Amino acid sequence: MLKKTHACFDVQIEDKVAHIVLSRGDAMNTMTKDFWNELPAIVREIDSEALARVIVISSTGKHFSAGMDLSVFASDGSVSSTTKNPYIAAEVFRSNIRQIQSSFNALEEARIPVLIACQGGVIGGAIDMISAGDIRWCTKDAFFCIQETNIAMTADVGTFPRLQRYIPEGWVKQMAYTGMRLKADQAKDIHLVNDVFDTQEEMMAHVMGVAKEIASKDPITVVGCKTLINYGRDHSTADTLDYIGVWNAGMMPHSHMKEAFTAMAEKRAPEFPDLGKLRNTPM
Structure with missing residues (x-):
């Protein structure tokens, strides 16, 4: 703590x-x-x-x-x-x-x-x-x-x-x-x-x-949800659908999905990696 x-x-x-x-x-x-x-x-x-x-x-x-x-x-x-x-x-x-x-x-x-x-x-x-x-x-x-x-x-x-x-x-x-x-x-x-x-x-x-x-959910997935909900609020449906496609093409966490399915089959809580740290200052 x-x-x-x-x-x-x-x-x-x-x-x-x-x-x-x-x-x-x-x-x-x-x-x-x-x-x-x-x-x-x-x-x-x-x-x-x-x-x-x-x-x-x-x-x-x-x-x-x-x-x-x-x-x-x-x-x-x-x-x-x-x-x-x-x-x-x-x-x-x-x-x-x-x-x-x-x-x-x-x-x-x-x-x-x-x-x-x-x-x-x-x-x-x-x-x-x-x-x-x-x-x-x-x-x-x-x-x-x-x-x-x-x-x-x-x-x-x-x-x-x-x-x-x-x-x-x-x-x-x-x-x-x-x-x-x-x-x-x-x-x-x-x-x-x-x-x-x-x-x-x-x-x-x-x-x-x-x-x-x-x-308890996959952090990358939750970030994607927040990002795309906020994007959809300010853009057209067509633009948002296109962005969702681009997001999933680049960031859909296949290994995390595998862990989610495996955890469900094994009746345990899934284990997902934390988000990465961000750079605090410009390069």
Whole structure:
């Protein structure tokens, strides 16, 4: 078992499942500057070093996350906060937003699946965060809110392009235009979450069970599933079918298939090799 503690997260890796836990429950897990730096670094290390086959993200305290911490908006002496030229300030602001957006891009870009378990409030930036994951669950006390509208902002870290992939556009617009709180049962009805649980303990038992099931499968096959599902979301059926053919022609793991069939015949768990490590820096 591998354990690491960060300013905003606790990380545990066991049985090929990485569990990332938002650890500032007493502060409603607001997203501080440390949060934005730590999350992508943690996810990319797990992915690039092939430390696990699946990632689970959960939280502590009453709320999953209350979104962006006000300290992130505080003046830091940068050009955007000191210049009197609005155009220069706007360009710096845009570049800073792109950097923040990249923190959640890491969840979508990871080779391995990212599963997210939510309780209580999933507010503002937390919507951006869960939208970048692969599968979501919640407890019955959970609610989902595009809070930015309520403070005269437009959500800008990934909510709009991602959320409408999972739920009907009309619901995205209603949540965005009104800043309403979407309840847990509504979230399930519109397919934002796969299921709703009475308690966090029940939810985590289920989610970790799914994670362990994923971790037992051939990692290359699971990577292929994530890659091709995401590709199909953004491309035509014809293009996606062609890409699937190319993928299978180059990466269908015949020896792994043989192991799967042999294991079934022998009534044992199959043994598959882990993914390879990635190069962390350009050549």
